[in-house]
Amino acid sequence: MCKxxxxxxxxxxxxxxxxxxQIESIINQTNNDWTLYIRDDGSTDSTLDLISSYIKQYSNxxxxxxxxxxxGAMKSFIWLMENVESxxxxxxxxxxxxxPNKIEVSYLEIKKLEIVxxxxxxxxxxxxxxxxxxxxxxxxxxxxxxxxNRIMKPxxxxxxxxxxxxCTMLFNNKAKLAALKYAATAIMHxxxxxxxxLHSGGVVKEIxxxxxxxxxxxxxxxxxKEFNNSIKNKIFNLNKIITSNxxxxxxxxxxxxxxxxxxxILKIEMLFRVRYISK
Numbered sequence: 001m002c003k004x005x006x007x008x009x010x011x012x013x014x015x016x017x018x019x020x021x022q023i024e025s026i027i028n029q030t031n032n033d034w035t036l037y038i039r040d041d042g043s044t045d046s047t048l049d050l051i052s053s054y055i056k057q058y059s060n061x062x063x064x065x066x067x068x069x070x071x072g073a074m075k076s077f078i079w080l081m082e083n084v085e086s087x088x089x090x091x092x093x094x095x096x097x098x099x100p101n102k103i104e105v106s107y108l109e110i111k112k113l114e115i116v117x118x119x120x121x122x123x124x125x126x127x128x129x130x131x132x133x134x135x136x137x138x139x140x141x142x143x144x145x146x147x148x149n150r151i152m153k154p155x156x157x158x159x160x161x162x163x164x165x166x167c168t169m170l171f172n173n174k175a176k177l178a179a180l181k182y183a184a185t186a187i188m189h190x191x192x193x194x195x196x197x198l199h200s201g202g203v204v205k206e207i208x209x210x211x212x213x214x215x216x217x218x219x220x221x222x223x224x225k226e227f228n229n230s231i232k233n234k235i236f237n238l239n240k241i242i243t244s245n246x247x248x249x250x251x252x253x254x255x256x257x258x259x260x261x262x263x264x265i266l267k268i269e270m271l272f273r274v275r276y277i278s279k
Contacts, residue, residue, distance in 0.1 A: 005086065005087050006088045006089070006103065007035055007086035007089050007090070008037065008092050009080040010093075011038075011092075011093075012038060012039070013041040013073075014043045015043070015047050015095060016043075016045040016046045018096075022094055025097045025098040029100055029102065029104070030103070031103040035086075036092070038051055038061070038063045039066055041069060041073075041076050074187070074188050074189045077189040078180075078189060078192075082183075086173065088107070088110065089173075091166040095215045096212055096214055097135060097215070098211070098212050101211070102212060109205065110170055120174060121171070121172065121201075122172045122205075123170075123172075123194060123203070124207055125164040125205075125207065126206070126208075126209065127141050127168070127206075128211075129212065133217035148274075155198060156266060157270045159198075160252070160267045162188060162190060164193070164206075166188070168211060174202065175200075176193075178202065179197075181196065182196055182255045185254035186251065191248075191251070196255060249263045
């Protein structure tokens with residue numbers, strides 16, 4: 001496969017309601033040095049027809065054939081990483097909308113990182129506008145909305161939470177290769193990339209403003225919820241919280257060998273900062 005500069009990896013499944021808006025936002029980017037690679041997970045609506053109509057118009061939009069269906073978003077993105085070769089990669093969800101300069105800003109940021117970090121795995125990611133299904137803004141910053149802004153630095157908190165959102169990422173081929181070593185243990189593709197880059201001695205750098213409309217419509221594979229400081233809420237969901245955190249620990253441990261003790265200390269420290277430290 002011919003190597004191009006930026007590979008946009010799009011996983012689709014029954015996305016007819018919003019997919020056209022997402023693809024149009026990519027077509028209208030200020031940086032057009034990209035190829036859009038799509039893997040469909042067995043859609044039964046008009047998603048494939050919509051994709052076909054764009055393929056007929058644009059040579060840099062490609063549907064990759066894969067015999068497996070219904071493997072889910074994470075495995076779809078990992079399959080795309082395994083089957084696409086490029087210098088840089090971006091994940092793309094089917095229901096969001098990219099700001100026109102999303103690729104340009106992300107690309108310029110990673111190029112700056114390369115000046116002093118040659119040969120290393122590199123990852124950039126940005127903040128997001130949280131919007132409803134009609135793109136009305138709920139929050140101009142997901143990091144404010146969730147209080148992630150209190151824990152974005154230092155990078156050690158990536159060890160205990162998914163802070164780098166996949167659909168905002170741009171990463172180099174070194175980062176992809178690092179992540180694929182641990183793909184079998186992944187619980188989500190974005191955490192896989194971030195943790196693998198850190199563990200490999202690479203650099204993770206945030207872009208502190210929003211470059212994407214992150215649509216919330218009730219059927220998101222992964223959505224976002226506003227920070228809830230209620231102790232009652234934590235107690236009511238205690239079993240779910242414990243289970244999900246232990247699963248995340250096992251994933252982190254499989255990559256970094258971080259002990260459960262250190263994981264818990266970092267998690268408590270992170271939660272304290274989110275709850276009590278001002279921005």
